[in-house]
Amino acid sequence: MSKELNDHLLRLLQEAAGILHRYERELNREWERIGKALGKRNVRVKEVFSALCEFVQARLLPYGGEHPTDEQLERIGAFHPEMIIFSLNVMENTVHQVLKAHALAASALHPAVRYLFFKWNEWLLYEVNEQSFKTSRDFAWKTESLWKDAVILFNEWILRAQTLMESARHICFGFSYFLPFNRCALFQFVNQESTAIGLSGHGVDHEHIQRLRVELDNIPMLKESVGKLKAEVHEFRHFRPIYVPRAAEQFPNVYVESFELASLVIVPVYVPTEGRMIGGVVLDRGPGRFFEVDRRLFPALMKFGQSAGELLLKWIEAPKKEWEGMTESLSPREMEILKLLADGASTAEAADQLYLSEFTVRDYISNALRKLNAKNRTEAVAKALRLGLIG
Numbered sequence: 001m002s003k004e005l006n007d008h009l010l011r012l013l014q015e016a017a018g019i020l021h022r023y024e025r026e027l028n029r030e031w032e033r034i035g036k037a038l039g040k041r042n043v044r045v046k047e048v049f050s051a052l053c054e055f056v057q058a059r060l061l062p063y064g065g066e067h068p069t070d071e072q073l074e075r076i077g078a079f080h081p082e083m084i085i086f087s088l089n090v091m092e093n094t095v096h097q098v099l100k101a102h103a104l105a106a107s108a109l110h111p112a113v114r115y116l117f118f119k120w121n122e123w124l125l126y127e128v129n130e131q132s133f134k135t136s137r138d139f140a141w142k143t144e145s146l147w148k149d150a151v152i153l154f155n156e157w158i159l160r161a162q163t164l165m166e167s168a169r170h171i172c173f174g175f176s177y178f179l180p181f182n183r184c185a186l187f188q189f190v191n192q193e194s195t196a197i198g199l200s201g202h203g204v205d206h207e208h209i210q211r212l213r214v215e216l217d218n219i220p221m222l223k224e225s226v227g228k229l230k231a232e233v234h235e236f237r238h239f240r241p242i243y244v245p246r247a248a249e250q251f252p253n254v255y256v257e258s259f260e261l262a263s264l265v266i267v268p269v270y271v272p273t274e275g276r277m278i279g280g281v282v283l284d285r286g287p288g289r290f291f292e293v294d295r296r297l298f299p300a301l302m303k304f305g306q307s308a309g310e311l312l313l314k315w316i317e318a319p320k321k322e323w324e325g326m327t328e329s330l331s332p333r334e335m336e337i338l339k340l341l342a343d344g345a346s347t348a349e350a351a352d353q354l355y356l357s358e359f360t361v362r363d364y365i366s367n368a369l370r371k372l373n374a375k376n377r378t379e380a381v382a383k384a385l386r387l388g389l390i391g
Contacts, residue, residue: 002296005147008180008222009115010384019109021060023098028057029093048083049090056091056120081125088124092117111177114154120186133246150178155307165379166316168200171281171308175267176202179300181283185209186269186308188279188316190320190385193226196280197385199341203286204259209377213342214255214387221250222266226277241301242266267301271309278309278316315340316386330389334368337361339390342381 020027039046055072074086084096095113154174161167170299172184182202187196194216201209216223223243235317244250247261255261261284283303285291305331330338333354340350351361374380384390 002147002294002300003151004180004294004298005165005300009150009178012178013116013119016112017060019099019103019113020056020095020116022096024057024060026098027095028053028104030098031091034090034094045083045086045279048076048079049087051079052084052087052091053203055124059120077236078125084124085121088117088121101235108173108177111153111157115149115158118149118153143304147297148301151303151307154178158307158311161311164312165200166304167311167315169202171311172200172202175281175283175304179283179297179304180285181265182286182289183284184281185215185282186214187282188269188312188382188386189277190388193277195385197382199382207378208258210382211344213344218252219250219364225266226268240270241293241298241305243281243295245290245292263293265293265301267305269305269312271306271313274313276309276313278313281305281308314358330368330371330384332369334364334385335390337364337382338368338384341365342385342390 008278031049035046035049035053038049051072055076058072092113095117096106096110099109099113103109113209119292157174158167158170158180161170168186172186176182183201184208185201186199186205188199189196196214196216198209198214200206216226219245224348237360243263244264244266247264248256251261263284265283267281267283268277269281270277337350340353345353347358347361347365350356351358354361365380366390368384369377369380371376372383374383381390
């Protein structure tokens with residue numbers, strides 16, 4: 001598998017161990033309280049919980065830790081698997097509660113913690129029992145399947161989203177967090193896949209991404225690549241990522257300079273069951289950073305793209321059904337104004353082009369927001385584009 005992905009996921013495990021170590025005092029206090037409460041109900045459950053607390057504490061000093069003793073592992077191995085799962089789940093829930101209470105931006109820390117407990121569950125329930133503790137000193141994860149771990153964690157993360165915009169934010173965070181990239185921008189195709197509108201960004205100005213409307217005709221390399229991928233989908237049932245070693249040679253200067261683009265990876269967002277590509281994710285390592293991509297990352301990238309596509313399609317189709325059931329449609333003038341806003345015009349510029357007052361244009365915009373059930377102009381334009389009301 002990709003060494004980059006392997007190293008990145010191992011860093012996440014180390015990061016999580018560091019998080020637990022940082023809040024060790026609060027966690028030990030909570031775990032001790034829970035252990036006493038469990039003991040009143042069932043002494044055996046308390047014994048399992050206490051043994052796993054000792055195991056976890058041993059793994060945190062230093063970050064990533066001391067090897068558990070054979071005695072510790074034999075003791076844990078004698079417990080029923082359901083009791084191990086229960087105890088680790090209780091411990092993990094405690095960590096999340098402590099983070100919510102004490103950590104700024106706690107939500108960004110939760111995925112790493114979930115991954116650490118996921119691996120502890122896997123190792124204690126399968127590796128230890130299968131090997132009968134013969135390799136207890138070699139506390140190593142199976143690296144050949146780590147890319148599958150990244151996919152599982154990404155899927156868990158994005159499925160928590162409750163709206164289209166929340167889904168877009170989770171997708172961008174997941175691509176940046178569970179894979180070795182620093183910036184992510186998510187785009188949706190509209191107008192028969194000739195235009196890409198920005199949905200969300202992570203590690204980059206989110207609002208700037210949402211204002212973007214990219215015509216594929218202006219990026220010949222991308223238009224050609226998308227065309228090839230569309231032609232291949234029915235045969236191969238997947239879309240391969242596109243690596244761009246030097247963005248300045250392929251992309252318009254306005255994008256290269258605005259975002260200091262160097263090297264890029266573009267991941268198609270697709271739904272294989274529909275044979276349909278609905279967007280793309282642009283990834284890089286940060287402003288002005290060139291890099292070579294390890295193609296062994298591609299299986300994870302393709303799976304991420306597929307999961308993102310399946311989630312987004314649900315939210316993209318929902319407004320269409322909602323719109324079809326509405327009795328009040330946008331007027332030609334409202335659509336005209338939204339089209340100008342989509343092209344980047346301000347309220348004043350739209351008024352000048354249509355020979356209307358700014359107050360009248362604002363009234364049209366307010367009506368369009370109400371009809372589209374949109375919170376702001378950006379959301380209204382994005383919704384109108386997705387629905388095909390404006391081109």
